[in-house]
Amino acid sequence: MCEDDEGFLYPAADENTCIECGLCEVVCPVIHVQPDVEKEQRAYLVQHKNEQVLRESTSGGAFTAIARWVLDRGGVVCGAGFSTDFEVVHQWANCYEDLRMFRNSKYVQSRIGNTYKEAKQFLMEGKCVLFSGTPCQLEGLFSFLRKPYENLVTVDVVCHACPSPLVYRKYLEAQKKKIGSEFTNILFRDKYYGYKYSTMSIIGCNDSIEYHEGIDTDIMMRAFFANMSVRPSCYQCAFKKTLS
Numbered sequence: 576m577c578e579d580d581e582g583f584l585y586p587a588a589d590e591n592t593c594i595e596c597g598l599c600e601v602v603c604p605v606i607h608v609q610p611d612v613e614k615e616q617r618a619y620l621v622q623h624k625n626e627q628v629l630r631e632s633t634s635g636g637a638f639t640a641i642a643r644w645v646l647d648r649g650g651v652v653c654g655a656g657f658s659t660d661f662e663v664v665h666q667w668a669n670c671y672e673d674l675r676m677f678r679n680s681k682y683v684q685s686r687i688g689n690t691y692k693e694a695k696q697f698l699m700e701g702k703c704v705l706f707s708g709t710p711c712q713l714e715g716l717f718s719f720l721r722k723p724y725e726n727l728v729t730v731d732v733v734c735h736a737c738p739s740p741l742v743y744r745k746y747l748e749a750q751k752k753k754i755g756s757e758f759t760n761i762l763f764r765d766k767y768y769g770y771k772y773s774t775m776s777i778i779g780c781n782d783s784i785e786y787h788e789g790i791d792t793d794i795m796m797r798a799f800f801a802n803m804s805v806r807p808s809c810y811q812c813a814f815k816k817t818l819s
Contacts, residue, residue: 576686582741583806584684602721604714604814611816631678633764638730642674642705645728650703652677653694655685661747661761663740665690665708677707680764682799684737684806687712691719698724709734710814734812736805738798746795750777756784763796773800 576584588599600606623629623636632639642652652668656676663685668674685708694716697704706716707730716729751757756779765776767787775793777786790796798804 578741582739582744583737584686584740602718604711604718605808607718608813609714614817616817628678630766631675633678633680636678638677638707639674641728641730642668642677643671645703645705646671646674648703650705650726651697652705652707653690654705654707655681657681657761661758662686663743664688667693679762680732682735682738682763682795683740683743685712687715691716694727695720698726701726703728705730707732709737710816711812714814735799736802736809736812738795738804739806742798742804743795749794750786754779754784754786756780 577587578584586599621635621637621640623632623640625636628636628639638654642654645652646669652674653665654668654677655663656666658664663681663683665685665687666676667690668677687708690706694704694706698720703726704724705728706713708716710731711734713729713731720727747758754777758777759780760776760778762774762776765774765787767774767776768789772789773796774787774789775796779785788796790800795804802810
């Protein structure tokens with residue numbers, strides 16, 4: 576996956592190792608978009624009973640509850656978390672404590688890395704696997720696996736669009752200069768000003784250094800909700816449908 580000049584990741588074939596088998600095109604979820612089908616749907620309003628989980632989650636904390644169910648059965652959980660430098664990457668958790676890194680929204684295109692391959696290996700070993708991501712990332716996983724697995728549980732987010740990782744990196748650089756500190760945590764939709772107001776919160780190395788700005792004043796949030804920094808393909812999303 577290679578970045579373009581706007582910071583978005585796109586697949587690129589290595590011409591030195593490519594044998595022109597065409598398999599990448601066979602499994603490409605964009606080339607072979609699965610048609611939408613009408614199906615019965617059910618909606619549930621969920622709120623986690625643990626107040627700390629509820630506070631740390633963007634909405635009701637349902638993902639943490641689902642993830643605990645999978646871990647209780649000896650499974651593993653994959654979702655979007657932060658790397659040490661706050662890049663958004665997909666990573667694995669196999670204990671309750673690690674589920675914390677998946678809470679709160681992350682409005683950046685995440686790096687999948689080798690998690691599709693690792694998910695397949697876990698599934699073939701018979702482990703229960705929970706994989707969370709955007710609808711396009713999940714259809715990419717389904718295409719990669721090429722067959723259904725009864726021990727696979729997927730959770731897709733209600734996606735607005737994927738902002739540019741390059742814009743995000745530049746935003747972090749600007750914020751470090753602004754608050755004069757490295758970060759210990761970033762919350763894209765913090766509840767600092769209440770549940771109904773989206774707040775970007777940044778916590779510095781010194782706990783007394785904090786940044787809290789909402790969608791009216793924070794440049795990252797404003798650009799995102801105004802659709803100024805999102806991936807071009809998101810304007811014609813091929814995965815906006817009811818198919819699961």
